Amino acid sequence: MAVTADELRERVAQLLADHDPAGDRLGFLRARFDAGLAWVHFPLGLGGLDAPRELQAVVDAELAAANAPDNSPHRIGIGLGMAAPTILVHGSDELRTRLLRPLWTGEQVWCQLFSEPGAGSDLAGLGTRAVRDGDDWVVNGQKVWTSMAHEARWAILVTRTDPTVPKHAGMTYFVCDMTAPGVEVRPLRQLTGEAEFNEVFLDDVRIPDSQRLGDVGNGWRVAQTTLMNERVAIGGGSTPREAGTIAAVTSAWRNRPELRSPGAHDELLRLWIDAEATRLTGQRLRQQLAAGAPGPEGSAAKLAFAKLNQDVSGFELELLGVDGLGYDDWSSDSWSTERPTEVDFLGRSAGYRYLRAKGNSIEGGTSEILRNIISERVLMLPGEPRTDKDVAWKDLPK
Amino acid sequence: MSDLLYSDVEESLRSSVRDLLTDRADWASVLTRTETEEPYDPALWSALTSDLGLTGLPITEADGGQGASWRETAVVAEELGRSVAATPYLGSAVLATALAIRLGDSDLLRGLATGEQTATLAVSLSQAPGSAFPVAVRHDGAALTGTIRSVADAFVADTLLVPSMGPTEPALFRVDVSSAQLTPVVSLDLTRPLVDVSFDAATGEQIESGHAAAQLLDAALTTGAAILASEQLGAAQRCLDLTVEYLKTRHQFGRPIGSFQALKHRVADVWAGVTQARAVARYAADCLARDDPDASVAASLAQAYCGPVAVKAAEECVQLHGGIGFTWEHPVHLYLKRAKADAIALGTARAHRARLGGLLDLPTS
Numbered sequence: 218m219a220v221t222a223d224e225l226r227e228r229v230a231q232l233l234a235d236h237d238p239a240g241d242r243l244g245f246l247r248a249r250f251d252a253g254l255a256w257v258h259f260p261l262g263l264g265g266l267d268a269p270r271e272l273q274a275v276v277d278a279e280l281a282a283a284n285a286p287d288n289s290p291h292r293i294g295i296g297l298g299m300a301a302p303t304i305l306v307h308g309s310d311e312l313r314t315r316l317l318r319p320l321w322t323g324e325q326v327w328c329q330l331f332s333e334p335g336a337g338s339d340l341a342g343l344g345t346r347a348v349r350d351g352d353d354w355v356v357n358g359q360k361v362w363t364s365m366a367h368e369a370r371w372a373i374l375v376t377r378t379d380p381t382v383p384k385h386a387g388m389t390y391f392v393c394d395m396t397a398p399g400v401e402v403r404p405l406r407q408l409t410g411e412a413e414f415n416e417v418f419l420d421d422v423r424i425p426d427s428q429r430l431g432d433v434g435n436g437w438r439v440a441q442t443t444l445m446n447e448r449v450a451i452g453g454g455s456t457p458r459e460a461g462t463i464a465a466v467t468s469a470w471r472n473r474p475e476l477r478s479p480g481a482h483d484e485l486l487r488l489w490i491d492a493e494a495t496r497l498t499g500q501r502l503r504q505q506l507a508a509g510a511p512g513p514e515g516s517a518a519k520l521a522f523a524k525l526n527q528d529v530s531g532f533e534l535e536l537l538g539v540d541g542l543g544y545d546d547w548s549s550d551s552w553s554t555e556r557p558t559e560v561d562f563l564g565r566s567a568g569y570r571y572l573r574a575k576g577n578s579i580e581g582g583t584s585e586i587l588r589n590i591i592s593e594r595v596l597m598l599p600g601e602p603r604t605d606k607d608v609a610w611k612d613l614p615k
Numbered sequence: 616m617s618d619l620l621y622s623d624v625e626e627s628l629r630s631s632v633r634d635l636l637t638d639r640a641d642w643a644s645v646l647t648r649t650e651t652e653e654p655y656d657p658a659l660w661s662a663l664t665s666d667l668g669l670t671g672l673p674i675t676e677a678d679g680g681q682g683a684s685w686r687e688t689a690v691v692a693e694e695l696g697r698s699v700a701a702t703p704y705l706g707s708a709v710l711a712t713a714l715a716i717r718l719g720d721s722d723l724l725r726g727l728a729t730g731e732q733t734a735t736l737a738v739s740l741s742q743a744p745g746s747a748f749p750v751a752v753r754h755d756g757a758a759l760t761g762t763i764r765s766v767a768d769a770f771v772a773d774t775l776l777v778p779s780m781g782p783t784e785p786a787l788f789r790v791d792v793s794s795a796q797l798t799p800v801v802s803l804d805l806t807r808p809l810v811d812v813s814f815d816a817a818t819g820e821q822i823e824s825g826h827a828a829a830q831l832l833d834a835a836l837t838t839g840a841a842i843l844a845s846e847q848l849g850a851a852q853r854c855l856d857l858t859v860e861y862l863k864t865r866h867q868f869g870r871p872i873g874s875f876q877a878l879k880h881r882v883a884d885v886w887a888g889v890t891q892a893r894a895v896a897r898y899a900a901d902c903l904a905r906d907d908p909d910a911s912v913a914a915s916l917a918q919a920y921c922g923p924v925a926v927k928a929a930e931e932c933v934q935l936h937g938g939i940g941f942t943w944e945h946p947v948h949l950y951l952k953r954a955k956a957d958a959i960a961l962g963t964a965r966a967h968r969a970r971l972g973g974l975l976d977l978p979t980s
């Protein structure tokens with residue numbers, strides 16, 4: 218019999234009775250997970266109750282009303298949004314039991330070891346090698362653009378296990394212990410001055426075969442789940458009207474009449490309209506996704522979001538005139554040690570917004586790739602002739 | 616008709632400047648220097664001034680210069696834009712020099728030509744030709760008080776040329792930099808670090824007053840705007856070159872990414888913009904060189920066209936490089952920041968379009 222909303226409310230009440238929400242935070246979160254109230258649509262014993270996904274909102278509302286602590290989801294997005302769904306579907310029982318609770322509570326932070334200097338948009342071209350050695354795999358290679366690597370305990374990792382077959386057929390997916398010998402994390406400084414991301418060097422890192430997710434050679438298929446979740450995560454935040462980067466511009470316009478001109482006015486309103494269209498599209502997308510699996514429509518939201526941020530921030534800088542010539546902090550002495558945990562668009566300067574927005578059309582799938590996805594998978598236009606699909610990975614021009 | 620080409624002399628000049636900058640101002644050195652106490656390289660400046668005489672180009676031989684013209688200065692500006700090196704060329708060799716030439720100040724010109732003196736025009740870098748006379752500084756007699764925000768090239772200047780508003784009329788002053796307080800501004804463009812310049816009853820020497828002072832300032836800003844367009848052109852061309860090189864060598868999906876039609880079209884569009892920007896920048900430089908009455912139109916046209924072209928070239932360069940274009944250790948961000956700051960410097964494209972409306976009898980209503 219399916220779990221109902223009322224049953225969930227009873228279970229929440231029981232949890233609150235057994236564990237003080239104002240007490241030990243980690244203890245409460247673990248208890249919540251064990252009670253199946255972490256992500257209710259997950260299986261029994263793995264933080265869920267095999268309940269319909271929509272009922273999560275019921276649980277969250279009840280717990281919020283009781284001022285219960287949450288698991289800081291914004292801090293552990295990679296684990297929650299990317300690693301967890303992948304482990305759930307492809308992990309062994311042992312891995313699922315071992316990893317999912319500390320992932321959900323945030324005790325263990327996760328990062329994603331996918332992109333490489335030679336494999337960005339063409340992720341399937343990646344070359345980090347995993348070679349079988351007894352019960353282990355020995356891994357060598359370099360990953361890049363890894364958020365949270367400096368704090369992570371675990372990583373989801375895609376490797377090349379067979380260079381002699383076409384690229385999509387020769388990959389294998391692992392869970393990698395970031396504290397294993399041979400894992401080296403280096404901050405990657407970006408054009409805004411600080412380092413949100415890292416390079417990760419893997420030098421003879423040993424990974425037990427028990428940490429493999431999916432079959433040998435099936436890594437690409439396993440990675441698809443992860444990637445679809447990432448694209449949705451970036452494009453779909455909830456915002457009221459005049460939130461986001463447009464807020465900086467509307468605020469400047471209203472508070473500083475000396476900045477106004479007829480030409481700028483027309484452009485301002487054009488951008489306001491774009492912002493509102495993007496916002497409403499995101500809202501509609503979220504409604505569509507509320508209970509379903511992510512689909513390619515998320516690409517449109519991300520495409521629009523990136524363009525909007527870039528147009529608005531570019532306009533803002535020139536509107537500000539002399540103020541646009543300044544910057545807040547290049548992090549000259551602190552970039553390798555002080556790592557931002559989130560992008561703070563509105564808290565920082567216009568110059569920062571302009572520069573950071575440049576990443577929006579690159580990270581999580583470039584706008585060029587997204588346009589390919591839209592045209593080929595949504596609009597069903599024929600793809601371009603491919604020269605790489607049937608060639609052994611080792612024979613591909615690099 | 617204007618000469619929109621480059622003469623043999625200009626190309627030869629370009630070659631010398633490019634060789635020097637390739638040798639002394641490679642992008643990695645430029646980048647490293649931006650986070651030191653000495654963002655301007657004094658040895659480079661010395662080579663540009665006393666070795667190559669590049670600050671003396673529009674100055675007559677009688678005044679210690681090369682007896683060339685603003686056309687040649689524009690070529691130097693292109694090369695400096697191409698290298699994105701930090702030098703006080705815009706402030707000293709363009710803005711201050713333009714003012715000094717119109718004043719006929721031979722002493723100052725001689726100093727600027729040889730590089731013994733460096734000067735700058737003490738205005739906010741965003742100050743546009745055609746805008747109202749700045750009133751950040753006021754004077755009573757010869758005592759100046761006030762703060763001018765975000766001035767370029769003041770950091771290494773000996774002399775500041777300062778617009779100031781008096782009790783009844785505007786004036787221009789020459790002030791020794793030792794009489795000013797300079798406060799560094801954390802700048803978007805680290806290769807053109809800005810300072811706030813403050814005076815507290817500082818003593819200056821009045822060099823012009825009244826309507827003539829306002830006209831002189833406007834003429835200097837017009838010259839600056841026209842030459843800046845060449846800097847923007849040089850930066851844009853370099854961005855295009857970096858992008859094309861990357862598109863040829865970067866392989867994804869088993870082929871060079873430049874073989875994808877979508878990217879070919881975009882970089883072709885950048886090329887088309889740069890090609891037109893070149894004609895517009897040449898026109899502006901040529902008008903300055905011949906003291907053509909169309910110089911004001913030419914300068915605003917140049918800023919309004921070349922500013923956005925440079926920004927577009929830099930932004931496309933970032934995007935078409937993918938992730939690596941977003942990193943600190945790759946040169947493109949230097950060009951992005953220079954192009955965007957230049958889009959504000961000496962007037963935004965929007966401000967110049969508005970100015971053109973006035974100059975061309977195309978009113979708003």
